[in-house]
Amino acid sequence: xxxxxxxxxxxxxxxxxxxxxxxxxxxxxxxxxxxxxxxxxxxxxxxxxxxxxxxxxxxxxxxxxx
Amino acid sequence: xxxxxxxxxxxxxxxxxxxxxxxxxxxxxxxxxxxxxxxxxxxxxxxxxxxxxxxxxxxxxxxxxxxxxxxxxxxxxxxxxxxxxxxxxxxxxxxxxxxxxxxxxxxxxxxxxxxxxxxxxxxxxxxxxxxxxxxxxxxxxxxxxxxxxxxxxxxxxxxxxxxxxxxxxxxxxxxxxxxxxxxxxxxxxxxxxxxxxxxxxxxxxxxxxxxxxxxxxxxxxxxxxxxxxxxxxxxxxxxxxxxxx
Ligand SMILES: Cc1ncc(C[n+]2csc(CCOP(=O)(O)OP(=O)(O)O)c2C)c(N)n1
Ligand code: SF4
Ligand code: SF4
Ligand code: SF4
Ligand SMILES: [Mg+2]
Numbered sequence: 001x002x003x004x005x006x007x008x009x010x011x012x013x014x015x016x017x018x019x020x021x022x023x024x025x026x027x028x029x030x031x032x033x034x035x036x037x038x039x040x041x042x043x044x045x046x047x048x049x050x051x052x053x054x055x056x057x058x059x060x061x062x063x064x065x066x
Numbered sequence: 067x068x069x070x071x072x073x074x075x076x077x078x079x080x081x082x083x084x085x086x087x088x089x090x091x092x093x094x095x096x097x098x099x100x101x102x103x104x105x106x107x108x109x110x111x112x113x114x115x116x117x118x119x120x121x122x123x124x125x126x127x128x129x130x131x132x133x134x135x136x137x138x139x140x141x142x143x144x145x146x147x148x149x150x151x152x153x154x155x156x157x158x159x160x161x162x163x164x165x166x167x168x169x170x171x172x173x174x175x176x177x178x179x180x181x182x183x184x185x186x187x188x189x190x191x192x193x194x195x196x197x198x199x200x201x202x203x204x205x206x207x208x209x210x211x212x213x214x215x216x217x218x219x220x221x222x223x224x225x226x227x228x229x230x231x232x233x234x235x236x237x238x239x240x241x242x243x244x245x246x247x248x249x250x251x252x253x254x255x256x257x258x259x260x261x262x263x264x265x266x267x268x269x270x271x272x273x274x275x276x277x278x279x280x281x282x283x284x285x286x287x288x289x290x291x292x293x294x295x296x297x298x299x300x301x302x303x304x305x306x307x308x309x310x311x
């Protein structure tokens with residue numbers, strides 16, 4: 001099963017991935033990273049590992065790994 | 067179906083662009099194509115002056131910080147000195163189309179075998195959001211506080227359309243990062259622009275419409291909507307000159 005890795009420390013809370021995710025699997029977590037940004041979290045049960053969040057994220061937060 | 071995705075090494079260092087900035091997306095696309103071609107250690111990027119200066123810290127590859135507007139001229143020099151390398155200019159609209167218009171057009175006119183990427187975010191972003199020649203009619207900037215008035219300052223400039231009329235140039239396109247679909251299309255343009263150089267076909271230019279949420283004073287949601295509804299209809303997306311082979 002593929003896994004979606006979220007490098008939360010790179011997230012700048014811009015929200016582009018949340019707008020783009022076709023499965024509505026992403027949201028802001030309400031937690032702050034070291035830079036003070038409210039970083040993104042995903043709902044595993046909704047995520048299809050389609051990679052669209054990787055495509056739109058300007059900060060390379062997402063990777064999809066084997 | 068899961069699609070495996072890994073961050074390319076040339077963008078492995080966190081960037082210093084603002085939240086939601088389009089620059090970061092284009093950086094990744096260029097990095098993906100360079101990695102695909104195995105050119106990570108055989109590429110020199112000539113950086114324009116603007117928010118591209120942030121890449122001095124984050125672009126994980128060889129680069130030269132150019133004088134303002136001279137990205138294409140410096141890339142020309144790189145290619146003459148080292149024809150074995152991939153020579154890429156990375157510039158903003160203000161850099162490439164305003165202060166550096168002569169250098170940009172002359173490199174295209176001479177059909178220099180280089181690849182030029184121009185990030186068109188409709189303003190001079192790095193200096194605080196002044197009007198550029200690419201600023202849209204009615205667009206508010208710090209130097210067009212009531213909105214750009216084309217009767218006074220002209221209509222936004224379309225340089226790729228002009229460059230595409232030069233008979234020999236290899237490839238010219240305009241893409242955008244306002245949706246996943248457009249980003250995927252843009253990836254194809256980036257690939258063609260790099261392959262054209264690697265195959266010795268000549269000059270290639272790709273302009274990229276990019277959001278600048280900070281200076282536009284818009285959220286990412288508003289930014290991408292504005293790009294789709296206002297910017298892309300004027301700055302037509304697609305290939306303006308396809309490769310010959
Ligand atoms: C000779 C010179 N003139 C003016 C400036 C000020 N300046 C710095 S960046 C810039 C424009 C940047 O705009 P653009 O190329 O569109 O890049 P962006 O920041 O929007 O990505 C200007 C006018 C300068 N650094 N040097
Ligand atoms: S991989 Fe696809 S479904 Fe999963 S969070 Fe990213 S965009 Fe949403
Ligand atoms: S697009 Fe990237 S930086 Fe922006 S909120 Fe999503 S994960 Fe964070
Ligand atoms: S000022 Fe605009 S172009 Fe520059 S880094 Fe911020 S969002 Fe990007
Ligand atoms: Mg600009």
